Amino acid sequence: MKTRPFKERVVLITGASSGIGLAAAKAYAQAGAHVVLAARRLNRLEEAAREVESLGVRALSVRCDVTRGEDVEHLMREVSSTFGGLDVLVNNAGLGLYGPLESISEEQLRQVFELNVFALWRVTRAALPLLRGRKGAQVVNVSSVLGHRGLPLLGGYCASKAAVNAMTESLRTELAPEGIRVLLVSPGLTESEFREHRMNARGWAQQAVPLKAMSAEQVAHEMVRASLRGRRDTILTLPGRIMVLANRFVPGLFDRIAHRMANPVKKDA
Numbered sequence: 001m002k003t004r005p006f007k008e009r010v011v012l013i014t015g016a017s018s019g020i021g022l023a024a025a026k027a028y029a030q031a032g033a034h035v036v037l038a039a040r041r042l043n044r045l046e047e048a049a050r051e052v053e054s055l056g057v058r059a060l061s062v063r064c065d066v067t068r069g070e071d072v073e074h075l076m077r078e079v080s081s082t083f084g085g086l087d088v089l090v091n092n093a094g095l096g097l098y099g100p101l102e103s104i105s106e107e108q109l110r111q112v113f114e115l116n117v118f119a120l121w122r123v124t125r126a127a128l129p130l131l132r133g134r135k136g137a138q139v140v141n142v143s144s145v146l147g148h149r150g151l152p153l154l155g156g157y158c159a160s161k162a163a164v165n166a167m168t169e170s171l172r173t174e175l176a177p178e179g180i181r182v183l184l185v186s187p188g189l190t191e192s193e194f195r196e197h198r199m200n201a202r203g204w205a206q207q208a209v210p211l212k213a214m215s216a217e218q219v220a221h222e223m224v225r226a227s228l229r230g231r232r233d234t235i236l237t238l239p240g241r242i243m244v245l246a247n248r249f250v251p252g253l254f255d256r257i258a259h260r261m262a263n264p265v266k267k268d269a
Protein backbone atom coordinates (compact mmCIF):
# COMPACT_ATOMS: atom_id res chain seq x y z
CA MET A 1 0.00 0.00 0.00
CA LYS A 2 1.61 3.28 -1.10
CA THR A 3 -0.25 5.59 1.24
CA ARG A 4 -0.45 4.77 4.94
CA PRO A 5 -4.11 5.34 5.80
CA PHE A 6 -3.80 3.61 9.18
CA LYS A 7 -0.77 5.65 10.25
CA GLU A 8 -0.55 5.87 14.06
CA ARG A 9 -3.65 3.67 14.43
CA VAL A 10 -3.43 0.67 16.75
CA VAL A 11 -4.83 -2.64 15.49
CA LEU A 12 -5.21 -5.75 17.68
CA ILE A 13 -5.53 -9.10 15.89
CA THR A 14 -6.40 -12.37 17.61
CA GLY A 15 -5.09 -15.55 16.04
CA ALA A 16 -2.16 -13.64 14.53
CA SER A 17 0.29 -16.56 14.67
CA SER A 18 -0.78 -18.11 11.34
CA GLY A 19 -3.01 -17.88 8.30
CA ILE A 20 -5.40 -14.98 7.91
CA GLY A 21 -4.49 -13.33 11.23
CA LEU A 22 -0.77 -13.30 10.44
CA ALA A 23 -1.43 -11.93 6.95
CA ALA A 24 -3.76 -9.31 8.43
CA ALA A 25 -1.06 -8.17 10.87
CA LYS A 26 1.30 -7.55 7.95
CA ALA A 27 -1.40 -5.91 5.80
CA TYR A 28 -2.47 -3.43 8.51
CA ALA A 29 1.22 -2.71 9.22
CA GLN A 30 1.78 -2.01 5.52
CA ALA A 31 -1.11 0.43 5.77
CA GLY A 32 0.78 2.18 8.58
CA ALA A 33 -0.82 0.72 11.71
CA HIS A 34 0.93 -0.32 14.90
CA VAL A 35 -0.05 -3.93 15.46
CA VAL A 36 -0.78 -6.06 18.51
CA LEU A 37 -0.47 -9.76 17.76
CA ALA A 38 -2.26 -12.19 20.06
CA ALA A 39 -2.38 -16.00 20.04
CA ARG A 40 -1.03 -18.92 22.08
CA ARG A 41 2.20 -19.59 20.12
CA LEU A 42 4.41 -16.76 21.33
CA ASN A 43 7.47 -17.78 19.28
CA ARG A 44 5.42 -17.42 16.09
CA LEU A 45 4.09 -14.04 17.22
CA GLU A 46 7.58 -12.75 18.01
CA GLU A 47 8.85 -13.81 14.60
CA ALA A 48 5.88 -12.07 12.95
CA ALA A 49 6.42 -8.98 15.11
CA ARG A 50 9.98 -8.65 13.80
CA GLU A 51 8.67 -8.72 10.24
CA VAL A 52 5.97 -6.19 11.08
CA GLU A 53 8.50 -3.84 12.72
CA SER A 54 10.65 -3.94 9.59
CA LEU A 55 7.75 -2.08 7.93
CA GLY A 56 8.46 0.92 10.17
CA VAL A 57 5.64 0.48 12.70
CA ARG A 58 5.53 -0.82 16.27
CA ALA A 59 4.48 -4.36 17.12
CA LEU A 60 3.51 -5.95 20.41
CA SER A 61 3.22 -9.74 20.80
CA VAL A 62 1.10 -11.05 23.63
CA ARG A 63 0.63 -14.72 24.42
CA CYS A 64 -3.08 -15.05 24.93
CA ASP A 65 -5.50 -17.93 24.98
CA VAL A 66 -8.67 -16.03 24.18
CA THR A 67 -10.80 -18.71 25.84
CA ARG A 68 -9.29 -17.68 29.20
CA GLY A 69 -10.64 -14.56 30.85
CA GLU A 70 -7.41 -13.78 32.73
CA ASP A 71 -5.35 -13.98 29.51
CA VAL A 72 -7.73 -11.56 27.80
CA GLU A 73 -7.55 -9.11 30.72
CA HIS A 74 -3.75 -9.31 30.60
CA LEU A 75 -3.85 -8.67 26.84
CA MET A 76 -5.92 -5.51 27.27
CA ARG A 77 -3.64 -4.25 30.07
CA GLU A 78 -0.64 -4.72 27.75
CA VAL A 79 -2.38 -2.85 24.91
CA SER A 80 -3.37 -0.06 27.26
CA SER A 81 0.07 0.36 28.84
CA THR A 82 1.91 0.18 25.49
CA PHE A 83 -0.41 2.21 23.26
CA GLY A 84 -2.94 3.88 25.56
CA GLY A 85 -5.91 2.74 23.45
CA LEU A 86 -7.09 0.78 20.46
CA ASP A 87 -8.52 1.75 17.08
CA VAL A 88 -9.33 -1.59 15.42
CA LEU A 89 -10.03 -4.98 16.99
CA VAL A 90 -9.89 -7.92 14.58
CA ASN A 91 -11.60 -10.97 16.07
CA ASN A 92 -9.99 -13.62 13.92
CA ALA A 93 -9.01 -16.61 16.12
CA GLY A 94 -11.14 -19.56 15.11
CA LEU A 95 -11.34 -23.31 14.78
CA GLY A 96 -13.15 -25.72 12.43
CA LEU A 97 -15.13 -28.89 13.07
CA TYR A 98 -15.97 -31.57 10.52
CA GLY A 99 -18.50 -34.37 10.67
CA PRO A 100 -22.26 -34.90 10.76
CA LEU A 101 -24.10 -33.31 13.67
CA GLU A 102 -25.01 -36.79 14.83
CA SER A 103 -21.34 -37.79 15.16
CA ILE A 104 -19.59 -34.73 16.56
CA SER A 105 -19.20 -34.87 20.32
CA GLU A 106 -20.72 -32.37 22.71
CA GLU A 107 -17.21 -31.54 23.89
CA GLN A 108 -16.09 -30.72 20.32
CA LEU A 109 -19.14 -28.54 19.72
CA ARG A 110 -18.54 -26.71 22.99
CA GLN A 111 -14.84 -26.22 22.11
CA VAL A 112 -15.74 -24.65 18.77
CA PHE A 113 -18.33 -22.36 20.35
CA GLU A 114 -15.91 -21.53 23.18
CA LEU A 115 -13.40 -20.13 20.69
CA ASN A 116 -15.48 -18.94 17.75
CA VAL A 117 -18.31 -17.38 19.76
CA PHE A 118 -17.65 -16.96 23.50
CA ALA A 119 -14.04 -15.80 23.06
CA LEU A 120 -15.08 -13.32 20.37
CA TRP A 121 -17.67 -11.90 22.77
CA ARG A 122 -15.15 -11.90 25.67
CA VAL A 123 -12.38 -10.15 23.71
CA THR A 124 -14.80 -7.59 22.29
CA ARG A 125 -16.26 -6.77 25.69
CA ALA A 126 -12.79 -6.39 27.20
CA ALA A 127 -11.61 -4.20 24.30
CA LEU A 128 -14.52 -1.76 24.34
CA PRO A 129 -13.10 0.55 27.02
CA LEU A 130 -9.97 0.92 24.85
CA LEU A 131 -11.96 1.54 21.65
CA ARG A 132 -14.33 4.09 23.17
CA GLY A 133 -13.60 7.68 22.30
CA ARG A 134 -11.18 6.80 19.47
CA LYS A 135 -12.26 8.41 16.22
CA GLY A 136 -13.10 5.79 13.58
CA ALA A 137 -12.89 2.86 16.00
CA GLN A 138 -13.85 -0.51 14.55
CA VAL A 139 -14.48 -4.12 15.45
CA VAL A 140 -13.84 -6.50 12.54
CA ASN A 141 -15.32 -9.94 13.06
CA VAL A 142 -14.01 -12.79 10.92
CA SER A 143 -16.85 -15.12 10.04
CA SER A 144 -17.02 -17.45 7.03
CA VAL A 145 -19.22 -17.97 4.00
CA LEU A 146 -20.34 -20.98 6.07
CA GLY A 147 -21.83 -18.60 8.60
CA HIS A 148 -24.39 -17.61 5.97
CA ARG A 149 -25.59 -21.09 5.11
CA GLY A 150 -25.37 -24.43 6.94
CA LEU A 151 -23.72 -27.18 4.91
CA PRO A 152 -23.84 -30.91 5.57
CA LEU A 153 -20.93 -32.24 7.67
CA LEU A 154 -20.03 -28.74 8.78
CA GLY A 155 -23.05 -27.99 10.97
CA GLY A 156 -21.16 -27.34 14.22
CA TYR A 157 -18.79 -24.87 12.57
CA CYS A 158 -21.55 -23.25 10.49
CA ALA A 159 -23.67 -22.76 13.62
CA SER A 160 -20.77 -21.06 15.42
CA LYS A 161 -20.19 -18.65 12.54
CA ALA A 162 -23.92 -17.96 12.18
CA ALA A 163 -23.77 -16.93 15.84
CA VAL A 164 -20.87 -14.60 14.99
CA ASN A 165 -22.99 -13.05 12.22
CA ALA A 166 -25.93 -12.45 14.56
CA MET A 167 -23.70 -11.00 17.30
CA THR A 168 -22.09 -8.73 14.72
CA GLU A 169 -25.49 -7.34 13.66
CA SER A 170 -26.58 -6.75 17.25
CA LEU A 171 -23.28 -5.19 18.27
CA ARG A 172 -23.30 -2.95 15.20
CA THR A 173 -26.56 -1.34 16.23
CA GLU A 174 -25.61 -1.25 19.90
CA LEU A 175 -22.34 0.59 19.23
CA ALA A 176 -23.45 2.83 16.36
CA PRO A 177 -24.45 5.72 18.68
CA GLU A 178 -20.88 5.76 20.01
CA GLY A 179 -19.38 5.87 16.50
CA ILE A 180 -17.80 2.40 16.76
CA ARG A 181 -18.33 0.51 13.51
CA VAL A 182 -18.70 -3.26 13.50
CA LEU A 183 -17.76 -5.07 10.29
CA LEU A 184 -18.17 -8.64 9.16
CA VAL A 185 -15.61 -10.30 6.88
CA SER A 186 -16.61 -13.76 5.61
CA PRO A 187 -13.79 -15.57 3.82
CA GLY A 188 -14.39 -18.55 1.60
CA LEU A 189 -11.90 -21.40 1.30
CA THR A 190 -8.48 -19.98 2.27
CA GLU A 191 -4.98 -21.46 2.38
CA SER A 192 -3.88 -21.55 6.03
CA GLU A 193 -3.34 -24.02 8.86
CA PHE A 194 -7.10 -24.20 9.36
CA ARG A 195 -7.50 -27.75 8.05
CA GLU A 196 -4.56 -29.00 10.16
CA HIS A 197 -6.09 -27.55 13.34
CA ARG A 198 -9.68 -28.49 12.56
CA MET A 199 -11.34 -31.14 14.74
CA ASN A 200 -13.02 -34.13 13.13
CA ALA A 201 -15.89 -36.19 14.46
CA ARG A 202 -14.66 -39.63 15.46
CA GLY A 203 -14.08 -41.69 12.31
CA TRP A 204 -14.54 -38.75 9.93
CA ALA A 205 -12.09 -36.84 7.75
CA GLN A 206 -12.63 -34.36 4.96
CA GLN A 207 -11.15 -34.89 1.51
CA ALA A 208 -9.52 -31.99 -0.28
CA VAL A 209 -12.25 -29.53 -1.32
CA PRO A 210 -12.40 -29.21 -5.13
CA LEU A 211 -12.41 -25.40 -5.04
CA LYS A 212 -9.63 -22.92 -5.61
CA ALA A 213 -8.60 -21.42 -2.28
CA MET A 214 -7.77 -17.76 -1.76
CA SER A 215 -4.44 -16.98 -0.17
CA ALA A 216 -4.46 -15.62 3.38
CA GLU A 217 -2.78 -12.50 1.94
CA GLN A 218 -5.71 -11.91 -0.45
CA VAL A 219 -8.17 -12.23 2.42
CA ALA A 220 -6.08 -9.80 4.50
CA HIS A 221 -5.94 -7.34 1.61
CA GLU A 222 -9.75 -7.42 1.30
CA MET A 223 -10.08 -7.06 5.07
CA VAL A 224 -7.94 -3.92 5.17
CA ARG A 225 -9.90 -2.52 2.22
CA ALA A 226 -13.20 -3.19 4.00
CA SER A 227 -11.78 -1.63 7.14
CA LEU A 228 -10.68 1.48 5.24
CA ARG A 229 -14.11 1.91 3.70
CA GLY A 230 -16.03 0.87 6.80
CA ARG A 231 -17.83 -1.71 4.67
CA ARG A 232 -20.29 -3.58 6.87
CA ASP A 233 -20.36 -6.91 5.09
CA THR A 234 -17.66 -8.52 2.94
CA ILE A 235 -18.25 -11.98 1.50
CA LEU A 236 -15.16 -13.34 -0.21
CA THR A 237 -14.62 -15.61 -3.19
CA LEU A 238 -17.00 -15.88 -6.12
CA PRO A 239 -18.25 -19.37 -5.13
CA GLY A 240 -18.91 -17.98 -1.64
CA ARG A 241 -21.00 -15.10 -3.01
CA ILE A 242 -22.84 -17.45 -5.41
CA MET A 243 -23.61 -19.79 -2.51
CA VAL A 244 -25.10 -17.02 -0.38
CA LEU A 245 -27.22 -15.75 -3.31
CA ALA A 246 -28.33 -19.25 -4.39
CA ASN A 247 -29.36 -20.01 -0.82
CA ARG A 248 -31.38 -16.81 -0.64
CA PHE A 249 -33.25 -17.26 -3.93
CA VAL A 250 -33.41 -21.06 -4.54
CA PRO A 251 -32.87 -22.69 -1.14
CA GLY A 252 -34.46 -26.04 -2.11
CA LEU A 253 -32.22 -26.42 -5.15
CA PHE A 254 -29.23 -25.37 -3.07
CA ASP A 255 -30.03 -28.08 -0.48
CA ARG A 256 -29.70 -30.70 -3.22
CA ILE A 257 -26.47 -29.23 -4.55
CA ALA A 258 -25.05 -29.03 -1.01
CA HIS A 259 -25.90 -32.67 -0.41
CA ARG A 260 -24.05 -33.72 -3.58
CA MET A 261 -21.05 -31.52 -2.84
CA ALA A 262 -20.62 -32.81 0.71
CA ASN A 263 -18.55 -35.74 -0.58
CA PRO A 264 -18.46 -37.49 2.79
CA VAL A 265 -15.45 -39.56 3.81
CA LYS A 266 -15.57 -41.82 6.79
CA LYS A 267 -12.06 -42.83 7.83
CA ASP A 268 -13.12 -46.24 9.09
CA ALA A 269 -15.74 -46.85 6.37
Ligand SMILES: NC(=O)c1ccc[n+]([C@@H]2O[C@H](COP(=O)([O-])OP(=O)(O)OC[C@H]3O[C@@H](n4cnc5c(N)ncnc54)[C@H](OP(=O)(O)O)[C@@H]3O)[C@@H](O)[C@H]2O)c1
Pocket residue numbers: 014015016017018019020021038039040041042044064065066067092093094095096115142143144145186187188189190191192193194195197216
Ligand atom coordinates in the same frame (compact mmCIF):
# COMPACT_ATOMS: atom_id res chain seq x y z
N1 LIG B 1 -9.10 -21.10 6.13
C1 LIG B 1 -10.34 -21.04 5.68
O1 LIG B 1 -10.70 -21.71 4.67
C2 LIG B 1 -11.34 -20.13 6.36
C3 LIG B 1 -12.52 -19.84 5.67
C4 LIG B 1 -13.45 -19.01 6.27
C5 LIG B 1 -13.21 -18.47 7.52
N2 LIG B 1 -12.06 -18.77 8.17
C6 LIG B 1 -11.87 -18.17 9.52
O2 LIG B 1 -10.69 -17.41 9.49
C7 LIG B 1 -10.15 -17.31 10.82
C8 LIG B 1 -8.65 -17.60 10.78
O3 LIG B 1 -8.46 -18.94 10.38
P1 LIG B 1 -7.23 -19.41 9.48
O4 LIG B 1 -7.78 -19.96 8.23
O5 LIG B 1 -6.19 -18.35 9.41
O6 LIG B 1 -6.72 -20.67 10.34
P2 LIG B 1 -5.38 -20.93 11.18
O7 LIG B 1 -4.18 -20.77 10.30
O8 LIG B 1 -5.60 -22.25 11.84
O9 LIG B 1 -5.38 -19.77 12.26
C9 LIG B 1 -6.13 -19.83 13.44
C10 LIG B 1 -5.52 -18.86 14.45
O10 LIG B 1 -6.32 -18.89 15.64
C11 LIG B 1 -5.43 -18.99 16.75
N3 LIG B 1 -6.07 -19.61 17.89
C12 LIG B 1 -6.62 -20.85 17.97
N4 LIG B 1 -7.06 -21.10 19.20
C13 LIG B 1 -6.78 -19.98 19.94
C14 LIG B 1 -6.97 -19.63 21.30
N5 LIG B 1 -7.56 -20.45 22.16
N6 LIG B 1 -6.54 -18.42 21.70
C15 LIG B 1 -5.94 -17.56 20.84
N7 LIG B 1 -5.74 -17.85 19.54
C16 LIG B 1 -6.15 -19.04 19.11
C17 LIG B 1 -4.25 -19.79 16.25
O11 LIG B 1 -3.08 -19.49 16.99
P3 LIG B 1 -2.45 -20.35 18.17
O12 LIG B 1 -2.59 -21.79 17.82
O13 LIG B 1 -1.01 -19.88 18.19
O14 LIG B 1 -3.17 -19.93 19.40
C18 LIG B 1 -4.11 -19.24 14.83
O15 LIG B 1 -3.32 -18.07 14.85
C19 LIG B 1 -10.97 -18.27 11.67
O16 LIG B 1 -11.94 -17.55 12.41
C20 LIG B 1 -11.65 -19.16 10.64
O17 LIG B 1 -12.87 -19.70 11.12
C21 LIG B 1 -11.11 -19.58 7.62
